[in-house]
Amino acid sequence: MAIVVGTAEAKPGKLTRGELRVGSMADGSPIRLPVFIASGRKDGPTVWLEGCIHGEEYGGAASIIDFMRGVDVATLSGTIIGVPVANPASFNFRSRVSSIDGQNLNRIFPGSREGSHSFQLAAVIGELLAKYADYVIDLHSGGIGAEVPFYVIYKDDGTKTADRSKELAKRVGVDTIWRVQEAAGMGGTVTAESLRHEAPSVTIECGGGTFTEQHLQDYLTSIRGFMQATGVLPGEAPVQGRYTIISGGSFIHNREGGLFVPLCEVGDILPKGAPIARMIDLFGETVEEINNPYDDSYIAAIRCRFYPTHAGEICAEAIPVESHERV
Ligand SMILES: [Zn+2]
Incomplete structure (x- = not known):
């Protein structure tokens, strides 16, 4: 064809x-x-x-x-x-x-x-x-x-x-x-x-x-x-040599607007409750702490440092580790 x-x-x-x-x-x-x-x-x-x-x-x-x-x-x-x-x-x-x-x-x-x-x-x-x-x-x-x-x-x-x-x-x-x-x-x-x-x-x-x-x-x-x-x-x-399979999890949305301050890096694997980021207002006060809601999770995305962010934007992705595999 x-x-x-x-x-x-x-x-x-x-x-x-x-x-x-x-x-x-x-x-x-x-x-x-x-x-x-x-x-x-x-x-x-x-x-x-x-x-x-x-x-x-x-x-x-x-x-x-x-x-x-x-x-x-x-x-x-x-x-x-x-x-x-x-x-x-x-x-x-x-x-x-x-x-x-x-x-x-x-x-x-x-x-x-x-x-x-x-x-x-x-x-x-x-x-x-x-x-x-x-x-x-x-x-x-x-x-x-x-x-x-x-x-x-x-x-x-x-x-x-x-x-x-x-x-x-x-x-x-x-x-x-x-x-x-x-x-x-x-x-x-x-x-x-x-x-x-x-x-x-x-x-x-x-x-x-x-x-x-x-x-x-x-x-x-x-x-x-x-x-x-x-x-x-x-x-x-x-x-x-080895693959990490991640699955579940999702986008994380902040509730308050401000400047986004990351507290981890992309590719980190974080335990449940570990800090991902905080939001600060324009006086530098913390208005929200954003923690990993899942068990051991791969940080598959994170917003840029101090990027202006409205409430409810996609600010990170945390995806739980499911298994490890070979080829
Ligand atoms: Zn895309």
Whole structure:
């Protein structure tokens, strides 16, 4: 089947590019997703590589641009569809949600052609996944106001596709894997959508407001590992000696606004009740202490130091350690 995404068309042995138009703004300017397609001469699977479904998480976009421009198509078996920015209406405003309808695109799949802009966009992406994607890798970060450690997420709905997702999660160069169960908060994500189409998928988390060279290298390690593990790129994907599986837990929301003062670091494993952060008001007085509500938990995200924060924002994520595993 010829692969065509908007104006981008797969050509064996070539890296091509184009745009996928998904509507227009009030002034008529088109809303379009940039699309790279790298196609090998040898047969193989098609991987959908995507960033900026949350528009402010721009490290993913930078990494996809770097990876796609550098990929050696002569070594490819199959095809990589690289979409640096999947959600222009949130990207343009450096926002997690859409500037047009306020929706979080990564919570509303499968979307609807009859819905608001984000629902329409989700439907378009879902149709493309159904048509072309054998595998999906989705890049995220802490956004501008937060930071995350380098780790991987897969969605576990008990299917064979989810088992394969877990195998792939072990090959992206990280030793911490968040297993998200069906009803545990990843409803409506693009990775849930890919599972519905029986395409194994992982989400990479890395970095946040400041995009360092290390963050770029970590994203590239995960992308290359995923491509190797799926057979699209030659070579052996990385393997870790031991994996920490985390599961359950959730976002932590503060109750009082002010400046956010972290009392731990991303990637820490904290016991129940350990301090995560405190909120101070503009006189420096502590107005809230935020403690870990769960047993031994991995700090999977934390807001930036002294970042201005309103009540009820996502200020951290604490995910309990579930088990340790080998490959
Ligand atoms: Zn995200």
